[in-house]
Amino acid sequence: xxxxxxxxxxxxxxxxxxxxxxxxxxxxxxxxxxxxxxxxxxxxxxxxxxxxxxxxxxxxxxxxxxxxxxxxxxxxxxxxxxxxxxxxxxxxxxxxxxxxxxxxxxxxxxxxxxxxxxxxxxxxxxxxxxxxxxxxxxxxxxxxxxxxxxxxxxxxxxxxxxxxxxxxxxxxxxxxxxxxxxxxxxxxxxxxxxxxxxxxxxxxxxxxxxxxxxxxxxxxxxxxxxxxxxxxxxxxxxxxxxxxxxxxxxxxxxxxxxxxxxxxxxxxxxxxxxxxxxxxxxxxxxxxxxxxxxxxxxxxxxxxxxxxxxxxxxxxxxxxxxxxxxxxxxxxxxxxxxxxxxxxxxxxxxxxxxxxxxxxxxxxxxxxxxxxxxxxxxxxxxxxxxxxxxxxxxxxxxxxxxxxxxxxxxxxxxxxxxxxxxxxxxxxxxxxxxxxxxxxxxxxxxxxxxxxxxxxxxxxxxxxxxxxxxxxxxxxxxxxxxxxxxxxxxxxxxxxxxxxxxxxxxxxxxxxxxxxxxxxxxxxxxxxxxxxxxxxxxxxxxxxxxxxxxxxxxxxxxxxxxxxxxxxxxxxxxxxxxxxxxxxxxxxxxxxxxxxxxxxxxxxxxxxxxxxxxxxxxxxxxxxxxxxxxxxxxxxxxxxxxxxxxxxxxxxxxxxxxxxxxxxxxxxxxxxxxxxxxxxxxxxxxxxxxxx
Amino acid sequence: xxxxxxxxxxxxxxxxxxxxxxxxxxxxxxxxxxxxxxxxxxxxxxxxxxxxxxxxxxxxxxxxxxxxxxxxxxxxxxxxxxxxxxxxxxxxxxxxxxxxxxxxxxxxxxxxxxxxxxxxxxxxxxxxxxxxxxxxxxxxxxxxxxxxxxxxxxxxxxxxxxxxxxxxxxxxxxxxxxxxxxxxxxxxxxxxxxxxxxxxxxxxxxxxxxxxxxxxxxxxxxxxxxxxxxxxxxxxxxxxxxxxxxxxxxxxxxxxxxxxxxxxxxxxxxxxxxxxxxxx
Numbered sequence: 001x002x003x004x005x006x007x008x009x010x011x012x013x014x015x016x017x018x019x020x021x022x023x024x025x026x027x028x029x030x031x032x033x034x035x036x037x038x039x040x041x042x043x044x045x046x047x048x049x050x051x052x053x054x055x056x057x058x059x060x061x062x063x064x065x066x067x068x069x070x071x072x073x074x075x076x077x078x079x080x081x082x083x084x085x086x087x088x089x090x091x092x093x094x095x096x097x098x099x100x101x102x103x104x105x106x107x108x109x110x111x112x113x114x115x116x117x118x119x120x121x122x123x124x125x126x127x128x129x130x131x132x133x134x135x136x137x138x139x140x141x142x143x144x145x146x147x148x149x150x151x152x153x154x155x156x157x158x159x160x161x162x163x164x165x166x167x168x169x170x171x172x173x174x175x176x177x178x179x180x181x182x183x184x185x186x187x188x189x190x191x192x193x194x195x196x197x198x199x200x201x202x203x204x205x206x207x208x209x210x211x212x213x214x215x216x217x218x219x220x221x222x223x224x225x226x227x228x229x230x231x232x233x234x235x236x237x238x239x240x241x242x243x244x245x246x247x248x249x250x251x252x253x254x255x256x257x258x259x260x261x262x263x264x265x266x267x268x269x270x271x272x273x274x275x276x277x278x279x280x281x282x283x284x285x286x287x288x289x290x291x292x293x294x295x296x297x298x299x300x301x302x303x304x305x306x307x308x309x310x311x312x313x314x315x316x317x318x319x320x321x322x323x324x325x326x327x328x329x330x331x332x333x334x335x336x337x338x339x340x341x342x343x344x345x346x347x348x349x350x351x352x353x354x355x356x357x358x359x360x361x362x363x364x365x366x367x368x369x370x371x372x373x374x375x376x377x378x379x380x381x382x383x384x385x386x387x388x389x390x391x392x393x394x395x396x397x398x399x400x401x402x403x404x405x406x407x408x409x410x411x412x413x414x415x416x417x418x419x420x421x422x423x424x425x426x427x428x429x430x431x432x433x434x435x436x437x438x439x440x441x442x443x444x445x446x447x448x449x450x451x452x453x454x455x456x457x458x459x460x461x462x463x464x465x466x467x468x469x470x471x472x473x474x475x476x477x478x479x480x481x482x483x484x485x486x487x488x489x490x491x492x493x494x495x496x497x498x499x500x501x502x503x504x505x506x507x508x509x510x511x512x513x514x515x516x517x518x519x520x521x522x523x524x525x526x527x528x529x530x531x532x533x534x535x536x537x538x539x540x541x542x543x544x545x546x547x548x549x550x551x552x553x554x555x556x557x558x559x560x561x562x563x564x565x566x567x568x569x570x571x572x573x574x575x576x577x578x579x580x581x582x583x584x585x586x587x588x589x590x591x592x593x594x595x596x597x598x599x600x601x602x603x604x605x606x607x608x609x610x611x612x613x614x615x616x617x618x619x620x621x622x623x624x625x626x627x628x629x630x631x632x633x634x635x636x637x638x639x640x641x642x643x644x645x646x647x648x649x650x651x652x653x654x655x656x657x658x659x660x661x662x663x664x665x666x667x668x669x670x671x672x673x674x675x676x677x678x679x680x681x682x683x684x685x686x687x688x689x690x691x692x
Numbered sequence: 693x694x695x696x697x698x699x700x701x702x703x704x705x706x707x708x709x710x711x712x713x714x715x716x717x718x719x720x721x722x723x724x725x726x727x728x729x730x731x732x733x734x735x736x737x738x739x740x741x742x743x744x745x746x747x748x749x750x751x752x753x754x755x756x757x758x759x760x761x762x763x764x765x766x767x768x769x770x771x772x773x774x775x776x777x778x779x780x781x782x783x784x785x786x787x788x789x790x791x792x793x794x795x796x797x798x799x800x801x802x803x804x805x806x807x808x809x810x811x812x813x814x815x816x817x818x819x820x821x822x823x824x825x826x827x828x829x830x831x832x833x834x835x836x837x838x839x840x841x842x843x844x845x846x847x848x849x850x851x852x853x854x855x856x857x858x859x860x861x862x863x864x865x866x867x868x869x870x871x872x873x874x875x876x877x878x879x880x881x882x883x884x885x886x887x888x889x890x891x892x893x894x895x896x897x898x899x900x901x902x903x904x905x906x907x908x909x910x911x912x913x914x915x916x917x918x919x920x921x922x923x924x925x926x927x928x929x930x931x932x933x934x935x936x937x938x939x940x941x942x943x944x945x946x947x948x949x950x951x952x953x954x955x956x957x958x959x960x961x962x963x964x965x966x967x968x969x970x971x972x
Contacts, residue, residue: 010741012744015740016818017816020808022811041801042818045747046750046752052744055750125748127748245748245757246699247699251699336881600865601715601828605864683830
């Protein structure tokens with residue numbers, strides 16, 4: 001399985017780090033080196049599968065290659081140290097680059113990472129050299145193949161295998177001298193460590209190579225593949241059309257598929273050795289990967305090593321294929337999804353020639369730049385608070401707390417018999433203010449919020465007061481029972497019992513009655529359906545909240561229900577009750593509304609408006625949905641509900657789901673749920689519920 | 693499927709669709725940045741990495757192994773869709789920018805500073821190709837139409853190559869109709885190596901963060917559901933990449949995310965563009 005980079009730095013991370021050598025280069029051998037940069041001032045880097053390589057210059061003007069890992073090098077330290085030791089014992093020169101492993105080489109992201117440092121080698125990659133030679137001097141490719149064969153043979157003779165022989169790891173000097181780099185997968189005979197995770201370049205390896213396929217002879221297959229490729233190109237330069245920059249003549253797909261078109265071309269090569277080598281490769285590809293672990297001379301069996309290059313035809317110069325055909329080509333015309341190229345009947349209404357930005361994209365959008373990002377809607381409120389139920393629940397919490405506080409302040413001046421009534425009316429009123437005030441606010445205007453709050457307060461407080469006698473009635477029976485029980489227990493008369501714990505359920509039912517009435521009143525302002533939902537939701541919320549109130553703050557009778565507003569548990573319970581009622585009532589109102597407008601984009605993004613029968617949209621503060629921004633008229637459009645269906649009337653020009661609609665007060669455009677209406681720079685979605 | 697290696701004859705194509713609607717100017721969860729700035733920063737990092745990935749030898753320009761299109765979509769003051777390449781200068785003349793050309797024509801080289809304890813602030817430079825921008829609506833259908841034309845032309849040109857990857861980064865619902873049909877059309881395009889991969893990320897939002905779900909998020913909002921339905925399943929190797937980054941995901945996981953915070957944007961782009969192993 002391929003080894004993927006996980007938590008190791010990326011090539012761009014390293015690129016930042018090498019630009020800060022004073023703090024990033026911690027190893028002594030790296031100190032005072034500097035990265036060489038491109039004309040743009042960015043460090044030059046070459047990237048491979050597992051590492052990025054930078055070019056460094058030291059104060060003595062010597063150049064070094066710094067190899068930084070983008071994924072964990074498998075047993076890197078062991079491998080490189082063993083290699084250094086092994087090479088140090090050799091008496092003959094080696095074609096491997098002299099690499100030094102440094103445990104703590106470079107610091108970034110708060111820790112140090114290992115690097116491998118090598119002297120800079122003046123060679124060029126095999127693929128680049130091959131692409132040049134195949135055009136300029138194909139005969140020299142034979143000499144290059146000879147040099148490679150000698151290098152790999154020498155390597156095997158010294159008990160070393162490279163493990164990933166491929167164009168990118170083979171550097172070629174002007175004199176065709178060979179140096180092998182990227183030693184992450186090296187095997188040496190003098191040490192033992194596990195095989196690398198990396199199984200070599202797929203375009204150069206047996207398709208079934210596994211981790212077990214490793215050891216002194218692992219390079220033989222790749223060496224044969226490269227040799228056949230180079231000599232095939234020398235004999236038939238037209239094969240240059242196979243060069244893709246990441247391979248030589250053959251690709252992984254060709255190694256898997258022996259009927260690929262490249263094989264007959266190799267089998268027809270003017271070079272007899274190429275024909276034989278191709279057959280050898282095909283035979284090996286049909287066998288196991290382990291069968292490729294042959295000594296080099298056996299792999300090549302070069303008894304009849306040819307120089308049949310004289311047979312080579314003088315071919316027309318071949319240039320490497322360069323993509324670019326796309327550069328001058330226009331876009332696919334309409335019906336691009338249709339492979340059959342049939343009728344244009346289902347072509348969309350978008351223009352065939354896509355519009356382009358002017359030279360500077362940011363110009364022409366005027367006020368809507370990033371700088372205005374924070375200025376959105378009233379007081380720059382975060383849009384998530386705009387949705388009614390959540391806002392109303394938060395409002396409910398505030399209402400509950402404020403109710404307790406206010407009640408605490410006025411309590412001493414109220415006759416004790418009236419205290420419970422005042423308390424409930426106060427809290428209910430504040431919940432009403434929160435719900436209706438919030439709705440007013442989200443439709444875009446502070447004055448509407450104030451009106452809504454006042455209306456809500458009056459409405460809820462009044463209905464709560466009306467409901468209070470009912471609640472009292474409900475409480476009376478249980479309280480009397482409790483007093484009688486207490487009198488019997490204490491042996492006193494019932495009248496002497498002035499304090500008693502009120503049964504929990506009774507308190508909950510009393511709360512439920514009050515909350516249901518508040519829900520009814522607030523819902524009725526929306527629709528009959530919302531009123532019905534309001535009753536149910538309010539009763540439920542009131543009951544749950546009442547249970548909480550009664551169980552946490554022991555409710556005590558003192559002629560009537562006694563409230564201790566500054567008792568922390570009363571405060572908490574009241575806040576919870578209020579939040580639940582606020583949430584329930586607002587949800588009821590929302591689900592009771594037949595239709596909702598949601599602002600998707602624009603200054604008021606996130607706002608929601610529950611629709612009544614007639615709703616105006618515009619910049620005027622009397623509009624049901626107030627929109628700001630250029631191009632919005634005072635009364636720009638109206639959305640009306642007629643016979644349960646939405647209709648759009650445009651006073652100014654608008655877009656309805658992408659369609660331009662000129663201003664015409666006499667035309668009504670039917671709306672579907674999900675339609676998007678654009679007014680000025682704002683986009684508003686119309687959502688309609690199925691008519692009940 | 694999804695295993696064709698990248699080289700000159702089989703270049704890779706990545707199309708980024710970048711929502712430039714006004715709300716992209718709002719902040720993102722998890723970082724003191726706007727959504728638009730986050731996307732621009734991440735794209736700049738990805739482009740630089742792609743350019744480096746294609747640089748095979750020091751002193752040699754990056755090879756034309758990838759072409760990238762970055763299509764911004766928003767609207768002008770009058771609500772007319774503005775859909776076009778975000779790349780500027782010499783790169784503005786073509787929808788596609790090859791890695792070779794990207795390296796030559798960054799918008800600018802930006803100097804940045806990093807504070808280091810007990811040392812003067814350290815300076816470094818990074819190339820920048822994309823600037824953040826936000827304004828107007830979300831004409832997603834027009835954007836997908838454009839992407840489809842580009843990608844179809846690409847598939848016809850390189851029928852054997854790894855199929856193009858199209859990544860849509862948005863923070864809101866389409867304002868020019870339902871993009872569902874456009875997404876189906878886009879995903880139906882193909883090369884010999886598989887269908888076009890179309891990945892969708894919804895940035896920001898109040899609901900539950902989601903990434904790489906393999907089951908339909910049926911409890912989520914209709915918009916989240918739509919994004920999931922529009923998105924291709926991740927190829928096996930991208931699932932491996934996601935797992936290596938700590939995501940516990942199963943086959944069938946889609947290139948999809950919703951209500952993404954900063955970290956999710958980074959992870960989504962890392963996984964959705966993880967074609968590095970197709971190129972060495």
